[in-house]
Amino acid sequence: MSSKQFFRQQLPLVLVFLFFLSLISVSKSDELQPLLKFKSALQKSNTNVFSSWTQDNSNSICNFTGIVCNSNGLVREINLPEQNLRGVLPFDSICTLQSLEKLSLGSNFLYGTISEDLKNCTGLLYLDVGCNSFSGEVPDLSSLGKLKFLNLNNSGFSGQFPWRSMENLTSLTFLSLGDNFFETSPFPKEVFKLEKLYWLYLSNCSLEGPIPEGLGNLTQLINLELSCNQLSGEIPGDIGKLKNLWQLELYSNFLSGKLPVGFGNLTSLVNLDANHNNLQGNISEVRFLTKLASLHLFENQFTGEVPEELGEFNDLVKLSLYTNKFTGPLPQKLGSLADFVYIDVSENFLTGPIPPDMCKNGKMVELLLLQNRFTGGIPKNYVNCSSLIRLRVNNNSLSGVVPAGIWSLPNLSIIDLSMNHFEGPVASDIGKAKSLAQLFLSDNLFSGELPTAISGASSLVSIQLSSNHFSGQIPATLGGLNKLNSLRLDGNMFSGFIPDSLGSCISLADINLSGNSLSGNIPASLGYLPTLNSLNLSNNNLSGEIPTSLSSVKLSLLDLSNNRLIGQIPVSLSIPAFIASFTGNPGLCSPNLKQFQPCSSDSSTRHHLRTLISCFTVGALILLVSLAGFLSVKLRHNDRDHPLKPISWKMKPYHVLSFSENEVINAIQKDNLIGKGGSGNVYKVTLADGRELAVKHIWITESGDRKNCQSSSAVLTKRNLRSAEYEAEVATLSSLRHVNVVKLYCSITSEDSNLLVYEYFPNGSLWDKLHICRTTEMGWKLRYEIALGAARGLEYLHHGCDRPVIHRDVKSSNILLDGDWKPRIADFGLAKIVQAGGGEWTHVVAGTLGYMAPEYAYTYKVNEKSDVYSFGVVLLELVTGKRPIEPEFGENRDIVCWVCSKINSIDSLRDLVDSTISEALKEDAIKVLTIAIHCTEKIPSLRPSMRIVVQMLEEADPSKLTNIVVDKECQNSLNERLKNTGRFRALEFES
The missing domain is CATH 1.10.510.10 (Transferase(Phosphotransferase) domain 1)
Known part of the structure; x- marks a missing residue:
């Protein structure tokens, strides 16, 4: 065959090939514009993502960030999840990409409605726009028949549940529509036609009524989540057909009835959570679910015993059955075969001993058995449970001496043994419990002295030892607990003086020392606690006068009754609300409370004289100790009773202002003081135009700490608290705009002080x-x-x-x-x-x-x-x-x-x-x-x-x-x- 003849025969094929090449070239060129429109709609939110999306790069759209092309160089995937993208998606352009199979834009900040143009993306196999901020209804998806993966979760959709679209999407294997604001609707039976589903997430999407029969059709499911709806009725009996199910979440609904017969067929189940329903009966079906790692059935009406077989589960690490009606003992092997992490069986009727080996492998972090009928003691081998964070066994019938090593577990943040029959002392090793925040031992038979080493537990926030047999003096070392918020030692046999050092516990809000044998004076330092809210010192042998320092504390509860106090009740405390607070003290007098004897002029004079002498003595001591520091501070800082100088001040406005910082600073004077708090003073400022402002002056240096009786560490802690408080308030308020939230006009700062300028409220609080x-x-x-x-x-x-x-x-x-x-x-x-x-x-x-x-x-x-x-x-x-x-x-x-x-x-x-x-x-x-x-x-x-x-x-x-x-x-x-x-x-x- 000659070359000419060969050319004539092959020419049609060559022309066809060149024609298709030209089509591909045109198509590639056509795909640039939709991508550039996509960029134009979203690029302002993240310019870095779209830096490669340029006109000059038109021959390489496959190199655009987030773009994946097919073998023909056409866009197959757009992958831009979690890129901080903001804007409205241009589906009219996106859906012109005829080879597009995957659109992944989840976890961004996209908003607006999804247009009906989405129906033109007929080639999509994968659509993820979940975790965004769309509005309006989900558009008709019935034309997207090839979809296998659909995630619209947590994206702000509303309107009717999109069930009519679902029945045509028979290729779906993954469906997530939860966490949206759909109108209340019955469970969509159409979902049961999607027999290829392996993942179904319909939590928190306003479904109500019973789950209909047909759930068993979805035999491929490994994950089924229907939580946080209004589903009612019984769990469908055919759920036992889902033998591949790995996770089942039904919590926070109104489900009732028993676990259905056949529930034990879910032998692949690893995570089961059906908490907060109205389920009842026993849970014997659970004994067949041997692969369970977590079981959460709390807040139901279950009865009967906890299956003994749970102690044989090799993988069970989390068990939560609280607030039910379980009886009998816990399986004694519970946790012994697994790295047990968590157990909460509180608020049941369980009996018998605490299983001894739940922390055998040293992984348990929470042991919560409160409000049951457990007996015996705390197993001794729990002293090796260094991982434990929370230990709560209160309100049981436990007894014996607490193993010494329990008190010093390094990660323990709460020990709650209250309302039991424990006895013996608190070990001095408690000082090693550096993470301990809450110590609850009330209503037991503990005895002995409270160890002074307790101050080493520096994270303590609450100490509640009420109604025990503790004796001896209250340790003065408690004053080193700067985080302590509540101290309740009432109903014991403590004696001696109330430590003056408690005035250094600058976070104390609640003090109850009633019902002991305490004597001596009430420390004046208690009146300097900036957050004190409740003070009960009743039924002791306290003597002397009520310190005038208590007059400046805003108390919701004050009880000094049944002591041996004498002298005049401070005027600011002589109000009807506090009458019962002073009864049982025959030596007290009051000029305006008729229930008490009137104060004679002599007693009043003596009272003022003693107060003056006391103040003079304390002042002299303070002056001798801190004269050098006082002089150096005086040279550097202005007296806070005089106008502040504006030289080092910087104003930061949060609204349009009509005043200057000088106008505010010059008004910070004693005559304008309208309130005092733990972090500083509040002043009323009247502007030249007659408008009124409230200015909070927050001290951040030692010169502002007038309670000089406090230790330097307490002062430092207070300064750090004030700085954190100031930063929190500014960071929060500066961005808020609402008619029922206080308006922060500006902040004015210097090296040692901060001013927050608010609108003024003439009617107070x-x-x-x-x-x-x-x-x-x-x-x-x-x-x-x-x-x-x-x-x-x-x-x-x-x-x-x-x-x-x-x-x-x-x-x-x-x-x-x-x-x-x-x-x-x-x-x-x-x-x-x-x-x-x-x-x-x-x-x-x-x-x-x-x-x-x-x-x-x-x-x-x-x-x-x-x-x-x-x-x-x-x-x-x-x-x-x-x-x-x-x-x-x-x-x-x-x-x-x-x-x-x-x-x-x-x-x-x-x-x-x-x-x-x-x-x-x-x-x-x-x-x-x-x-x-x-x-x-x-x-x-x-x-x-x-x-x-x-x-x-x-x-x-x-x-x-x-x-x-x-x-x-x-x-x-x-x-x-x-x-x-x-x-x-x-x-x-x-x-």
Whole structure:
């Protein structure tokens, strides 16, 4: 064959080849523009990602960051997860990429709606846009029939659940639609047609009603998550067909009934979590699930014994069965075959001894057995459990001497042995427990002296040793515990003097030394504790006069009764609320309390003279010790009773300002002082234009620490606390913008001081109006408006910021009232911004006694629900007019316990309402009382969010003509609480 003939024969093939080459070239060129449009929509959020996406690079789109091409050089994948991308996705361009099979944009900040253009991406096999901030409904996905992987989780979608799209996606193997704001809908049966699914995540997406039969069709499932919905009824019987299931999460629903027969067929199950439902019966089916590593069935109604077979499981490391009705002993081999990490079987009826080998492999971090009927002692080999962080066995029938090594375990943060029959001493080795924050030994038979070495446990926040047989003197070394917040030694046999060194425990808020044999004077140093909130020294043999320093402390509880005190009761403490605080002291007198003898002029003169001599003596000693330091400080710093000089000050504005720093600084004078706190003074500043400001002056040097009786280490600690408090408040407040959150105008700083400039509140705080200067203006309608406004402020902090802000010190004294009585949430010195993960771990008990949520003592992880509890206490104050802690509540009881003890009918609720509230409005107050009860649930997950609280309060508006008393959840919560207290009578709530 000649070359010409060959060329003629091959020419058509060559032309076809060249034609296809040209098509590919055109197609590659066509794909550049959609990519550049994609870049244009998002590039401002992260220029680094798109630096390679340029027009000049048009021949190499496959080299663009995040782009993967197929063999023809066409875009097959866009992979840009977790790149901080912000903007609206241009699906009209993206879906012109005809070879696109994978679009992975999860965990960014994409927003806006997803357009209907998505239906044109018909070649997609993989779509992940989860963890973004979209709005609107999920578009119709039925045309994406090739999809195998679909993740729309936690992306802000709303509207109807997209079940109609699902039934056509029969190729799906991975489906995640959870954590979105869909309208409430029944469980989508259409999902059961997707028989290739191995992963199904439908948690927290507003599903309600029963799970229908058909679940057993999904035999390929290894993960099934349906938690945090409103699912009810029994677990479907055909669930036992899912023999490949590795993880099953059904928690936080309303499921009932028993574990179905055949549940034990899930032999591949490793993680099972069905907590917080209403499941009942025994858990004998669990004994077949031998591969379990974690088993969480807490907060249900399970009964019967814990299967003995659990002790034979080789992989079980986490067991949580608390708040059920289990009986009998725990398997004695429990944890002996695995690296056991965690056990919580609290609040059951379990008996017998503590299993001895749960920490055999030295990995256990939490041992929580509280509120059962365990007997025997703490196994001796637990002294080798150096990994242990939390040990709580309180409220059992345990006895014997605690093994000495337990006290010094290096990582232990809480020891709770209270309400048992333990005896013997606290070992001196407790000083080696450097991580120990909470020591609870109340209501036992402990004896001997409290070791002085306890000061070595420098992380201690709470010491509660009430109702034991401790004797000897209270160690003066306690003064070295700078983090100590609560000290309760009442009901023992301590003798001797109260250590003056307690005045160095600058974090102390609660002191109870009542019911001992203490003698001598009340130390004046206690009056200098900046956060002291409760002081009970009753039923001792204390003598001398009440120190005038206590006059400056804001106390919610003061009890000095039944001692041998003499002299005049300080004027600021001579108020009706404190009458019972001084009874049983015949030597006391008062010029204005009729229950006490009047003070003669001689006794008054002697009182003032003794005070003057005492102050002079202390002052002279201080002067002799610190003269050199005082002089050097005096040369460098201005007297704080005179105007501050502006030379070294720097102003940082957070709003548009009409004043200068000089105008503020010159007004920081003694005459303008309106308040004192632990971190500094507060001044009222009147500007030239007549506007008024409040200025918090925070000292950060030793020159500002006027309590010179404190040690240098205490001063240093206080300075660090103040610096941290200042930084927390500025960081939080400077970015907040809400009508019910206090406005921070600016900060003014120097080398040794910080000024925070706020709007001024002429009506003070809610605490002042409710408990100090009660006014007839505080009728129910005003109280309601204050409650609603404060709730909206907290709702903004929890739900309206980029990341939720946990206030951590919500109380009535931190709710300020402007000239129109509008409330503002204030004082953010303890606030925390929630990081990814949804909670904050703290080893310091933050907050104020009476307002703190119970989980502070149970877990160190706090979240927004801790604020909800504190706000519930504020609501109780508004309704009842009572303080969070009152002597009438009884020992170790607060307003929440008191209210719970009083409710057994609608009439009893009416009796709780403040008597100054008119009869016509008491029904409205009861509505808010029931909301408060809901907010103060013991279990955080049962409390409503602040968004729901606002909605409930809006429904309780006294100006509305409505018959709604309280929402259904709150009604059920109240009824359940009445059942639990044994005083249940059906309450007739109108609906």
